[in-house]
Ligand SMILES: [Zn+2]
């Protein structure tokens with residue numbers, strides 16, 4: 159197997175293990191077991207895998223972007239305090255992609271990011 163292919167596989171496996179993680183978290187995870195893999199390599203491969211549709215890419219409004227092991231369209235929750243991203247167990251409203259638009263504009267999808275405080279942060283706040 160080519161070196162490039164091996165590195166791409168390492169990055170893909172890391173995303174599938176972490177499920178929702180930032181590029182930096184993915185790099186930290188990989189470098190722990192593959193110390194010779196560079197940050198540039200991880201970032202480049204994340205871009206390639208996302209463009210290729212093998213991993214999801216969540217463009218966050220605040221903070222770093224997230225990569226996702228789930229590639230089918232779904233919604234997310236993001237904690238305002240720790241920044242963690244979770245999936246929303248709710249139907250994806252595909253019909254929203256058919257809203258009337260400028261005739262020259264083709265809708266390819268939509269993103270919904272709910273914000274709030276996750277259960278862990280909520281518990282910490284109460285001081286248990
Ligand atoms: Zn949190």
Ligand SMILES: [Zn+2]
Pocket residue numbers: 178226227228232233234244245
């Ligand atoms: Zn997700």
